[in-house]
Amino acid sequence: MISRIDHIGIAVTSIDAARVLYEDILGLKITDTEVVAEQQVKVAFIPVGDSELELLESTSPDGPIARFIARQGEGIQHIALRVADIDEALRTLKSKKVRLIDEEPRRGAGGARIAFLHPKATNGTLIELCERGGEPDDNRG
Numbered sequence: 210m211i212s213r214i215d216h217i218g219i220a221v222t223s224i225d226a227a228r229v230l231y232e233d234i235l236g237l238k239i240t241d242t243e244v245v246a247e248q249q250v251k252v253a254f255i256p257v258g259d260s261e262l263e264l265l266e267s268t269s270p271d272g273p274i275a276r277f278i279a280r281q282g283e284g285i286q287h288i289a290l291r292v293a294d295i296d297e298a299l300r301t302l303k304s305k306k307v308r309l310i311d312e313e314p315r316r317g318a319g320g321a322r323i324a325f326l327h328p329k330a331t332n333g334t335l336i337e338l339c340e341r342g343g344e345p346d347d348n349r350g
């Protein structure tokens with residue numbers, strides 16, 4: 210059901226400030242940025258091999274990413290696992306009585322369909338399931 214780590218979500222106070230580390234120092238490249246209004250977040254995509262880093266900057270002082278940073282500072286906020294069929298994955302998890310934040314998939318950055326598992330069901334790690342359209346190996350269809 211899970212094929213790879215799709216991306217790692219990293220909460221930052223400023224994508225522009227973080228750009229110095231990821232681009233100038235580490236030599237990676239931010240290929241795209243996108244505002245996901247529903248989640249009050251601006252996302253910057255940094256491909257790394259088959260996976261990506263996703264820098265997450267809050268667009269509002271009380272958005273989920275702003276609250277995360279207020280609680281525990283900048284850092285890894287979630288890990289996203291790629292699934293081919295998110296509807297099937299959610300059905301399987303529900304049948305195994307796994308607690309979910311999202312009972313149904315919602316729209317994520319890059320046109321993905323995503324759903325979060327509840328951290329109480331995952332030893333404290335926020336896990337996102339992520340289904341992408343297009344070619345099976347297309348990073349962001």
Ligand code: ZN
Nearest residue numbers: 218263289337
């Ligand atoms: Zn994500």
